[in-house]
Structure formats: C-alpha cells, structure tokens
Amino acid sequence: MRILCAALAASLAITAASAAATLDTVRQRGALVCGVSQGLAGFSNPDAQGRWTGLDTDICRAVASAVLGDAKKARFVPLSSKESFTALQSGAVDMLTRNTTWTQTRDTALGLNFVATIFYDGQGFMVRRGVGVDSAEQLDGATVCVNAGTTTELNLADYFRARKMRYTPVVFEKSDEVLAAYQAGRCDAYTTDQSGLYAQRLKLQDRNAHTILPDVISKEPLGPVVRQGDDAWFDIVRWTVFALINAEELGVGQTNVDGMRTASADPRIRRLLGADGRAGANMGLDAEWALRAIRQVGNYGELFDRHLGKASPLMIDRGMNRLWNKGGLLYAPPIR
Amino acid sequence: MTGWLRVRLFPGPVNGVVSVLLLAAIVWAMAPVVDWAFISADWFGTTRADCSGAGACWVFVTARIGQFLYGFYPETERWRVDVAALCLALGLAPLFMARAMRGPGLVFGLAFGALVLCGMLLIGGAFGLPYVPTRRWGGLMLTLVVAVVGIAASFPLGILLALGRRSRLPVLRGLCVAFIELWRGVPLITVLFMASVMLPLFLPGGAEMDKLLRALIGVSLFAAAYMAEVVRGGLQAIPVGQYEAASALGLGYWRSHALVILPQALRHVVPGIVNTIIGLFKDTTLVLVIGLFDLLGMVQAALTDPNWLGYSLEGYVFAGVMFWAFCFSMSRLSLRFERRPGVGQEDTA
Amino acid sequence: MRRRSADGHAPAAFLWQALILIAVLAGGAALVFNTLDNLAARGISSGFGFLDDAAGFGVTMSLIPFDETASFARAFVVGLLNTLLVSVLGVALATVLGVAVGLARLSPNWLLARIAGAYVETLRNIPLLLQIFFWYFAVLRTLPAPRGSYALGEVAFLNNRGLYLAWPEAAAGWALAIGLCAAVAVAWSLRRGRRGPAAGAALVTLAALGWVFSAAAWERPQLAGFNFTGGVTLIPEFVALVVALSTYTAAFIAEIVRAGVQAVPKGQVEAADALGLNPAQKLRFVIAPQALRVIVPPLTSQYLNLTKNSSLAAAIAYPDLVSVFAGTVLNITGQAIEVIAITMAVYLSISLGIAALMGGYNRAFALRGAAS
Structure with missing residues (x-):
C-alpha cells in the first residue's frame, strides 16, 4: 500500500514535468540518438566490431558533430521500418536516418517532417539470371519478397494493379529475412529501392547469378526525418545536410577544411566555415558547426564515394545524385 | 543385461515387434543426424574454407562464439561478464540448498546483493570500471540478464498480486484480477512492442528510458501475471485451519502470511514456479523482435554475414542446444526440489 | 490496523480502498493526459476513421477476397481470420499428437515410452520462436524450386513455394x-x-x-509461368507455423494427458480389469471420463497459449493479425495506439471468452465435493 502511495506521488510529479525542445534534450543528454535501419550495406550496417557505418549513420554523425561537437556522440538505435515512425513520434529517437522515403502522407498525417533528400532512389527488382526475365513487365504471376510496412510494398501493389498483372507478396519484417527467403527460392523476385538491391546482392553468395532489372517503378527520395512541431531542430538537421552538399559544391573536403577556413577568400566558403556571418548563431549553434561536421565526416561527395560509390563495394553510379551543376538533382540553398 | 533387455523391450510378442520396429526407425533417423553433427563435421578453423561441407560446419559457431556469448560487449571488458556470472551463481546457490532455507531472509538478501553487484559490474561507470551502455549488450549474456531480472522482479510482484486477488477488499481484488487477466490475455509480442515504442508516448515529453529497461519492464509485468496465478494455486491449497491458527497466535495479516501461509503455499507450487521461469527464459527470445540482440538474435545476425551464408542449420542447432541445456537443467533442479524428503510433505498433515 | 485492513468491514478498509482507487485513477489520468499532450504536440491525428481508407497493399494469403482497393478494416478481418485458421488447425493437430505422445509415455514398452519422453523434453525446452525459424528457414531450403517439384500424381505438388493441392x-x-x-x-x-x-x-x-x-470438377494445379496456379495452396509460412505450433504445444499436452491418466486411482483400473474390460474399453469407459476432469482445464490454457503464440507469425511473414494489422497497417497509417489497442482487445476477448466457457465446463463437470 505504501508502494501505491509512492506511485501516486511519482505519477503526479511526472505530469508536472513539461515537454522539452529536442535540441535541449540532446544537449542535456550529451548524445544524439538516431533511428537507423537494422543493417543495410551502404546506409547503416554494423561491422564485425559493432560500429555502425554508412551514409545514413554519417549524416547522423554530422548532426552530432554540429550540435555536440563530437561525431562520437551519435548513438544508433536499429529499428524495423514498422517501428521507426512510432519510435520517432514517441521520442525514443531524436531523428530518423534510415533510408526513409519522403511521401505526402508521412509528411502530413503521421506528424513527421522530412528534412531534405540525401539520396534520390527508385524501386527496382532483382531476379535470378536464367529465368528469362529481363524486364519487370514480364513478372506477371510472380511471387515477390518485400519488406513490411514500406512504400515499397505499396508501390509494388500499384505497379501490378496498373498493369493488370497478378503477383503474390511475401512480407517480412527485416531486410535480412527478405534476403534469406529470396535466397532460399521462396520468391521469384526481390523488390526494394535500387540502392538496397545493390547492397543486398553483395550478401548473396552467388551474386553474379542475380541481376537487377533496369525498370524503376517509383520515385524514392530518401532522407532524414524529425518530429513535426520543433522547427528549431528541423532547421539544424536540414542545414547540416545542406552544409555537406554546399561543401562538395565549394570544394571543401575532410582533408582541406581546416586550411580553407583561414586561407580561403571565397565569401561563400568563409560563411560556411564560420569565418564570416552568423549562420551558426541563427540556429543556436556556435560558428564552427559546419566546419566540425565536414572535418569529422566529410562532404556529401566524400560520403557517397566512401559508402555507396567507387570507394565502396556497392559501386553505385552517382546518377541523379550528382550535384545540380554536374547534371544531377542535388541542389542546396545557399548559406548566407 | 539380457534379463533387463527382455523385461524392458520384449515383454510379449506384440511389444517385441514394436520394439524392433522402433529400434530400426531410430537407427534410420538418427544415423544421418549423428553423421552430420559429429562424424563428418568440421570443428576447428577460422574461415569457411576450413569446412569440407560434408557435415556440420561448427567452425561458424566457434568463430563467432565471442559474439554469441557477449554480444557487442567490448572485448577488453568481457571478464566483467564472467565475474558477474560467477558472482550470480554463488549468490543464488544457497537458494537451492535445503539447509540454507532455515534462514530465508539471509538467503534472499544474499541473492539480492548478488544481483545488485552483478548489475553494477555489467553497467560499470563506477569503481574505475568504464561504462558499458546497454546497447552493446547482447548474446547469451543479454538472454540471462532479461531472464534473471524478469524472474527477480516478477516473483515478489506475482506474490503481491496473488495476495491482492484473494484480498477481501473488493477494489483491490478487482484491480488485481483486471491486471492479471489483462496481461495473461495478450501475446508477449504485443506487450514488448508497446513497451519498446509506445511507452515514451505515455510518459511526459522529455522523460526517457533505456530500451532494454523498457523491455525488462514489459517482460517482468507479463511474467508477474503468470506467477500470480501459480502462487494463487498454492494459497488455495492451504487449509483454513492454518489461517485460523496464525490468527490465534496473534499474528497480523502480513506476519501470518510471511511466516505461516506463504512458506507452505510456495512449497506446494515449486513445479509451477519453475515452469513459469522456464517459460520466461524461453520467451526472452522475443526481445529480438524489438531489435535487442539476445542469443537467438545474435545467431540470426551472424547468419546474414556474407562470409558465412548458408549455415543457418548450424546456427539454429547451436542456439537450440544452449536454450535446451538451460531449460532442461532447470526442470531437473525442480524435480530435486519436489523429491526432497521433508519438503512439501510436512505441512499437509 | 493492519489486521482490520484485511477484514473489509472496518472503516480503515474503506479508506485504504479509496486511496488505492484514487491512486490508480490518478495514474491512469496522468497517462491519458500525457498521451494526449504528446499526440497534440507531435501533430498526430487520432480516431478510428482511418479504418475506412483503402489499404493499397496485397497479402500472401487471405480467406476472403482482398485486393489493394479494400479497406484497412477488411485487412484487419483478413489478419484475424488467418490467426483463427492457424490457431484452430494448430489446436486440432496438437491435441491429436499430444494425446498420442502422452499415451505413448505411459506405454509398457520401455523404448516407446522413452522416445515419447525424449520428444517432450526436447520440444518443450527449446524456445518456440527458434523452432519456427528452424522449420521455416532450415527446412524450406531443402525443398526444390517449382520446376523440380515433388509431385504426387496430378493432384499434389510440393516445392519451396508451398504445397499445391487439387480442389473441387x-x-x-x-x-x-x-x-x-x-x-x-x-x-x-x-x-x-x-x-x-x-x-x-x-x-x-x-x-x-x-x-x-x-x-x-476438380481444379488441378498447373505449372504456368513462374508457378503453379489453380487448386488450393498452402504457403510455406502457414505450414511452418502450423507444424511448429502444434509440435511444440503437443509436448505440453502430452504431459497434461499423462498427468491426467495417472491421476485416475489404481483401484479404478483394477476394478475395470476385474470386470473383464479389454484395454480399449478400459480407456473409453473408465480412464478417459475420469482423466478428462483433470485434463480439460490445463488443456484449455494450452489452447490459449497456442492462439497467443500464433502472433509469432510476424517473424516468418505469415499474414496473421499481428503481421498484417499491427505491422503493415500500423506502419502505413501511423495510428499506433488505435491499432495496438484493437489488436490487444482481440486477443483479450478470445482469452476471456474461452476462460468463460471453461468456467462453465468446470461448474458442470467438476466432481461434487472433490473441489478443494
């Protein structure tokens, strides 16, 4: 009974506490908690030592270094796609960097805010070579393995319905289970974002026996997500991403960033690296927020190469993900 | 020997035929299994090249054993897990000794102390031990942490709930019944999902809780409901005379239960308690659904390593054997309890 | 005061109860207000209106017609029916297997009893989730692709896409x-x-x-394009789940049956022998009616466990209630509280419903005067 009284007191005390802004929460905690995928090569994947690597995890590290001064203060919580939105809404994580597709419903009805696109992707199919399929149009009647609760699952349904083709979806929680089932022959095709297909194909033992079909059946702009209603935090994450893209455009990279801050006369670079202007102060951060992010993780181009592009085992072509002035879609507003 | 064979296997013609058929079936079914698991199996090495492929590739297990046992716990700190396990074993051992039960307060105190000490060892951050966050915990160690904490928390909670359900206060009784039936009526997987992602929605903004802690709360409350029903069974078996006698001695509600009723009731239901504990131990595997890597979760993660694809059978067999060894020894231990002379008989008269 | 607090009539008892009630209500109210605050602060809409929206996804297996244009409510029914199907079938198979194993454990044949014992001790000491994974991932791998199916004449085909049967x-x-x-x-x-x-x-x-x-007119499975069409299909997820659930639960049922049979007093069996009943008659007229009284209550709780355990389907892509509704639907709509509440309510009503039936059975069949 005394316990119950104590519980009563505790519950009243808890109600008295009020909601805090994400930035304050993160600072108080001294760590940034990011929801990431449970293992997707190139985006977020734990290596043998349990260290998370990939484009998504480095975006999180960049925000951690901008806000907390240290990329090591980023913490990663692996989430299934099913858990991810609830985890963000509930405050279990500060932001999602888990190759999440930006859609209208998610942006509005789910109480989420999409920050920026860090990877332009599209959904594709992987099939075994030698089954005589070289276009997605030939998949009528196929069994397709897919991740639960993703836009992929919905695009798949749309695609087949629009073409009056039949299909059987087999829906798993984790990407690893999807792959295991595809490998075991449960499905004729495996569908997810093309980058994901390239990444997953690496895990197959006989990877040359599988081919990725050229068809792209959807638009998949992937990017970080924050909760709706905290504009200050939204700005910080968004401009950290823009800083990395601007850095590539301005030729500022991990190796030359420190020299550039003092040596560069380019006002755009000086504003980016905090030598001039109030970019950091405008967001409640210090002047070197972007400098640290670039020094500790690199600019966007370096990230892409390291995790997805030519320096990675995935060897994905930059394609749409080139800068706007090189024929791609990446276009970050200026910092000034 | 021949006499034994004749009595056991060939008591009559029909039984004889059945025995022979069964023997043949065993040999037919088990020979390939034994061959795969032992005779043609590869035991030593470091990469998949060390496996011939004729039988099981236990190299997969031996190469990964560190992760299976400790998860992502830092390698230099793993000794702490070993010491914690040892300290836990020593702390709990008296619970299984008949003589020690004469002073239950001391024994439970010791066990509780061991638990606290273990927790401090594993978490660190004091006494010069570096802090190891719970997200690095995994493997068998995490399985044991979830099971031990779940048992330690659900046992007292279950007793309180059982007493509450038999209370004469209608409000208290109603609440306890509602609590117990609610938890027993839903699958653990939905409870864990709620604890893992929805709990923060119930708490005031900014309040945070460790993911493992949230899972532990879910598992403990779930197990407490089952424990309560087992304990209630024991309480119902106590004759009214015992209550009256305790009351006649001038003992109040709590003292009569602590000194007279509960010691008898709990002895009656030792098998039920152990079954609940075994169930809880097996249920720890469900935490993998919410992204914690217990032993089974660790094995599954290892199965997706591109260097070791295709060894799912070895992985599952290893995990199965480990779980089996723990659960089976627990059920044997409970048999010893039941058979111990003097315990369980002395109070029925 | 403590003594009286257990008494239920003294004024102190009312005070205590009032305090407890206030504490619980306050705690509950705090939770509700927190949740409402949090939902409002995060701009999450609430309510059950989403159930009428079009689902937009497909499912592997459905007992009622379902396509992408159907509503979320229909997806809920699909999941619920799949859960019930797996549970009913699992219960039936587990009962048959469990009774057989339980009786085998009591067999005079030492070897048979030992094998049954080994079955029980192995199956019930290994986590169910692991067994489901084993059946699904380890056994599925050994089956051939559709073109190399094991065939039984023209009526049954087995491959890694499932079991295909001819159907009228x-x-x-x-x-x-x-x-x-x-x-x-x-x-x-x-x-x-x-x-x-x-x-x-x-x-x-x-x-x-x-x-x-x-x-x-029988509809036979035909190999067309990627796979067989026509007839009826048992998908591997379904088979793996039913096999795992029923073999696992059978181990517990076997123990219940054994305990029930052993609870029949020796004198009853000897009396039956004296009457000259053969073993089958003995089982049917003497042992079974008495053993059932002991067996049925724990048996029901095993059935309930099996039903709840079927929620593990989500791990192997069988479209049950948890997988379809608390999985896909929850994720598309983001209505976590509503979806989880409905899911828990379904399981809770199944449990309470069966518990009520059980109570009725007990009142009707319990031995008079033997209840203690």
Whole structure:
C-alpha cells in the first residue's frame, strides 16, 4: 500500500514535468540518438566490431558533430521500418536516418517532417539470371519478397494493379529475412529501392547469378526525418545536410577544411566555415558547426564515394545524385 | 543385461515387434543426424574454407562464439561478464540448498546483493570500471540478464498480486484480477512492442528510458501475471485451519502470511514456479523482435554475414542446444526440489 | 490496523480502498493526459476513421477476397481470420499428437515410452520462436524450386513455394461439404444407437458422396509461368507455423494427458480389469471420463497459449493479425495506439471468452465435493 502511495506521488510529479525542445534534450543528454535501419550495406550496417557505418549513420554523425561537437556522440538505435515512425513520434529517437522515403502522407498525417533528400532512389527488382526475365513487365504471376510496412510494398501493389498483372507478396519484417527467403527460392523476385538491391546482392553468395532489372517503378527520395512541431531542430538537421552538399559544391573536403577556413577568400566558403556571418548563431549553434561536421565526416561527395560509390563495394553510379551543376538533382540553398 | 533387455523391450510378442520396429526407425533417423553433427563435421578453423561441407560446419559457431556469448560487449571488458556470472551463481546457490532455507531472509538478501553487484559490474561507470551502455549488450549474456531480472522482479510482484486477488477488499481484488487477466490475455509480442515504442508516448515529453529497461519492464509485468496465478494455486491449497491458527497466535495479516501461509503455499507450487521461469527464459527470445540482440538474435545476425551464408542449420542447432541445456537443467533442479524428503510433505498433515 | 485492513468491514478498509482507487485513477489520468499532450504536440491525428481508407497493399494469403482497393478494416478481418485458421488447425493437430505422445509415455514398452519422453523434453525446452525459424528457414531450403517439384500424381505438388493441392470447383465444393456434414451426422446418430433408420440414411449419403467425388470438377494445379496456379495452396509460412505450433504445444499436452491418466486411482483400473474390460474399453469407459476432469482445464490454457503464440507469425511473414494489422497497417497509417489497442482487445476477448466457457465446463463437470 505504501508502494501505491509512492506511485501516486511519482505519477503526479511526472505530469508536472513539461515537454522539452529536442535540441535541449540532446544537449542535456550529451548524445544524439538516431533511428537507423537494422543493417543495410551502404546506409547503416554494423561491422564485425559493432560500429555502425554508412551514409545514413554519417549524416547522423554530422548532426552530432554540429550540435555536440563530437561525431562520437551519435548513438544508433536499429529499428524495423514498422517501428521507426512510432519510435520517432514517441521520442525514443531524436531523428530518423534510415533510408526513409519522403511521401505526402508521412509528411502530413503521421506528424513527421522530412528534412531534405540525401539520396534520390527508385524501386527496382532483382531476379535470378536464367529465368528469362529481363524486364519487370514480364513478372506477371510472380511471387515477390518485400519488406513490411514500406512504400515499397505499396508501390509494388500499384505497379501490378496498373498493369493488370497478378503477383503474390511475401512480407517480412527485416531486410535480412527478405534476403534469406529470396535466397532460399521462396520468391521469384526481390523488390526494394535500387540502392538496397545493390547492397543486398553483395550478401548473396552467388551474386553474379542475380541481376537487377533496369525498370524503376517509383520515385524514392530518401532522407532524414524529425518530429513535426520543433522547427528549431528541423532547421539544424536540414542545414547540416545542406552544409555537406554546399561543401562538395565549394570544394571543401575532410582533408582541406581546416586550411580553407583561414586561407580561403571565397565569401561563400568563409560563411560556411564560420569565418564570416552568423549562420551558426541563427540556429543556436556556435560558428564552427559546419566546419566540425565536414572535418569529422566529410562532404556529401566524400560520403557517397566512401559508402555507396567507387570507394565502396556497392559501386553505385552517382546518377541523379550528382550535384545540380554536374547534371544531377542535388541542389542546396545557399548559406548566407 | 539380457534379463533387463527382455523385461524392458520384449515383454510379449506384440511389444517385441514394436520394439524392433522402433529400434530400426531410430537407427534410420538418427544415423544421418549423428553423421552430420559429429562424424563428418568440421570443428576447428577460422574461415569457411576450413569446412569440407560434408557435415556440420561448427567452425561458424566457434568463430563467432565471442559474439554469441557477449554480444557487442567490448572485448577488453568481457571478464566483467564472467565475474558477474560467477558472482550470480554463488549468490543464488544457497537458494537451492535445503539447509540454507532455515534462514530465508539471509538467503534472499544474499541473492539480492548478488544481483545488485552483478548489475553494477555489467553497467560499470563506477569503481574505475568504464561504462558499458546497454546497447552493446547482447548474446547469451543479454538472454540471462532479461531472464534473471524478469524472474527477480516478477516473483515478489506475482506474490503481491496473488495476495491482492484473494484480498477481501473488493477494489483491490478487482484491480488485481483486471491486471492479471489483462496481461495473461495478450501475446508477449504485443506487450514488448508497446513497451519498446509506445511507452515514451505515455510518459511526459522529455522523460526517457533505456530500451532494454523498457523491455525488462514489459517482460517482468507479463511474467508477474503468470506467477500470480501459480502462487494463487498454492494459497488455495492451504487449509483454513492454518489461517485460523496464525490468527490465534496473534499474528497480523502480513506476519501470518510471511511466516505461516506463504512458506507452505510456495512449497506446494515449486513445479509451477519453475515452469513459469522456464517459460520466461524461453520467451526472452522475443526481445529480438524489438531489435535487442539476445542469443537467438545474435545467431540470426551472424547468419546474414556474407562470409558465412548458408549455415543457418548450424546456427539454429547451436542456439537450440544452449536454450535446451538451460531449460532442461532447470526442470531437473525442480524435480530435486519436489523429491526432497521433508519438503512439501510436512505441512499437509 | 493492519489486521482490520484485511477484514473489509472496518472503516480503515474503506479508506485504504479509496486511496488505492484514487491512486490508480490518478495514474491512469496522468497517462491519458500525457498521451494526449504528446499526440497534440507531435501533430498526430487520432480516431478510428482511418479504418475506412483503402489499404493499397496485397497479402500472401487471405480467406476472403482482398485486393489493394479494400479497406484497412477488411485487412484487419483478413489478419484475424488467418490467426483463427492457424490457431484452430494448430489446436486440432496438437491435441491429436499430444494425446498420442502422452499415451505413448505411459506405454509398457520401455523404448516407446522413452522416445515419447525424449520428444517432450526436447520440444518443450527449446524456445518456440527458434523452432519456427528452424522449420521455416532450415527446412524450406531443402525443398526444390517449382520446376523440380515433388509431385504426387496430378493432384499434389510440393516445392519451396508451398504445397499445391487439387480442389473441387465452387459448386461441387459446396455439394461435397454438405455431403461430408451429412456423413458426420449419420455417423453420430449411429453411435447413439438408432441403428435402423440411420443405416438407411448412411447408404443414401454414401452413394451421394461417391457420385459427387467422381463427378465433381476438380481444379488441378498447373505449372504456368513462374508457378503453379489453380487448386488450393498452402504457403510455406502457414505450414511452418502450423507444424511448429502444434509440435511444440503437443509436448505440453502430452504431459497434461499423462498427468491426467495417472491421476485416475489404481483401484479404478483394477476394478475395470476385474470386470473383464479389454484395454480399449478400459480407456473409453473408465480412464478417459475420469482423466478428462483433470485434463480439460490445463488443456484449455494450452489452447490459449497456442492462439497467443500464433502472433509469432510476424517473424516468418505469415499474414496473421499481428503481421498484417499491427505491422503493415500500423506502419502505413501511423495510428499506433488505435491499432495496438484493437489488436490487444482481440486477443483479450478470445482469452476471456474461452476462460468463460471453461468456467462453465468446470461448474458442470467438476466432481461434487472433490473441489478443494
């Protein structure tokens, strides 16, 4: 009974506490908690030592270094796609960097805010070579393995319905289970974002026996997500991403960033690296927020190469993900 | 020997035929299994090249054993897990000794102390031990942490709930019944999902809780409901005379239960308690659904390593054997309890 | 004061209860307000309106027609029916297997008893989730692709996409179902001893059944394109789940059956022997009726466990309630609280419903005076 009284007191005390802004929460905690995928090569994947690597995890590290001064203060919580939105809404994580597709419903009805696109992707199919399929149009009647609760699952349904083709979806929680089932022959095709297909194909033992079909059946702009209603935090994450893209455009990279801050006369670079202007102060951060992010993780181009592009085992072509002035879609507003 | 064979296997013609058929079936079914698991199996090495492929590739297990046992716990700190396990074993051992039960307060105190000490060892951050966050915990160690904490928390909670359900206060009784039936009526997987992602929605903004802690709360409350029903069974078996006698001695509600009723009731239901504990131990595997890597979760993660694809059978067999060894020894231990002379008989008269 | 607090009549007792009630209500209110605050702060809409929206996804297996244009509410029904299907089938198989193993454990044949014992000790000491993974991922791998299917004539095919069976076409299917029901009814009345008219009815029914079987249009599975079409398909997820659930639960049922049979007093068995009953009669007329009283209550809780355990389907892509509704639907709509509340309410009502039935059974069949 005394316990119950104590519980009563505790519950009243808890109600008295009020909601805090994400930035304050993160600072108080001294760590940034990011929801990431449970293992997707190139985006977020734990290596043998349990260290998370990939484009998504480095975006999180960049925000951690901008806000907390240290990329090591980023913490990663692996989430299934099913858990991810609830985890963000509930405050279990500060932001999602888990190759999440930006859609209208998610942006509005789910109480989420999409920050920026860090990877332009599209959904594709992987099939075994030698089954005589070289276009997605030939998949009528196929069994397709897919991740639960993703836009992929919905695009798949749309695609087949629009073409009056039949299909059987087999829906798993984790990407690893999807792959295991595809490998075991449960499905004729495996569908997810093309980058994901390239990444997953690496895990197959006989990877040359599988081919990725050229068809792209959807638009998949992937990017970080924050909760709706905290504009200050939204700005910080968004401009950290823009800083990395601007850095590539301005030729500022991990190796030359420190020299550039003092040596560069380019006002755009000086504003980016905090030598001039109030970019950091405008967001409640210090002047070197972007400098640290670039020094500790690199600019966007370096990230892409390291995790997805030519320096990675995935060897994905930059394609749409080139800068706007090189024929791609990446276009970050200026910092000034 | 021949006499034994004749009595056991060939008591009559029909039984004889059945025995022979069964023997043949065993040999037919088990020979390939034994061959795969032992005779043609590869035991030593470091990469998949060390496996011939004729039988099981236990190299997969031996190469990964560190992760299976400790998860992502830092390698230099793993000794702490070993010491914690040892300290836990020593702390709990008296619970299984008949003589020690004469002073239950001391024994439970010791066990509780061991638990606290273990927790401090594993978490660190004091006494010069570096802090190891719970997200690095995994493997068998995490399985044991979830099971031990779940048992330690659900046992007292279950007793309180059982007493509450038999209370004469209608409000208290109603609440306890509602609590117990609610938890027993839903699958653990939905409870864990709620604890893992929805709990923060119930708490005031900014309040945070460790993911493992949230899972532990879910598992403990779930197990407490089952424990309560087992304990209630024991309480119902106590004759009214015992209550009256305790009351006649001038003992109040709590003292009569602590000194007279509960010691008898709990002895009656030792098998039920152990079954609940075994169930809880097996249920720890469900935490993998919410992204914690217990032993089974660790094995599954290892199965997706591109260097070791295709060894799912070895992985599952290893995990199965480990779980089996723990659960089976627990059920044997409970048999010893039941058979111990003097315990369980002395109070029925 | 403490003594009286347990008494329920003293004023202190009312005070205590009032305090407890206030504490619980306050705690509950705090939770509700927190949640509402959090939802409002995060701009999450609440309510059950989303159930009418179009689902937009497909499912592997559905007992009722379902396509992408159906509503979320229909997706809920699909999941619920799949859960019930797996549970009912699992319960039936587990009971048969469990009773067999339980009786085998009591067999005078030492070897048979030992094998049954080994079965029980192995299966019940290994986590169910692991067993499901084993059946699904380890056994599925050994099956051939559709083109190399194991075939049983033209009526059954087994491959890594599942088990394909010939199935009567719609009209014939109904005729067959009605015929089977009639046959069961006849068999029942035969057992009740009304032999004269029943025998006549039986002959007519059998003839009708035979006609339906031979004349019915059977839809046979055909290899077309990627896979077999036509007939009925048991997907591997379904098979793995049913096998794992029923073999696991059978181990517990076996122990319950054994305990029940052993609870029958020795004197009863000896009396039956003295009456000259053969072993089958002994089981049917003496042992079973008495053992059932002991067996049925724990058996029901095993059935409930099996139903709840079927929620593990989510781990292997079987579209049950948790997988379809608390998985895909939750994720698309983001209505976590509503979806989880509905899911828990479904399981809770199944549990409470069966518990109520059980209470009725106990009151009707418990031995008078033996309850203690």
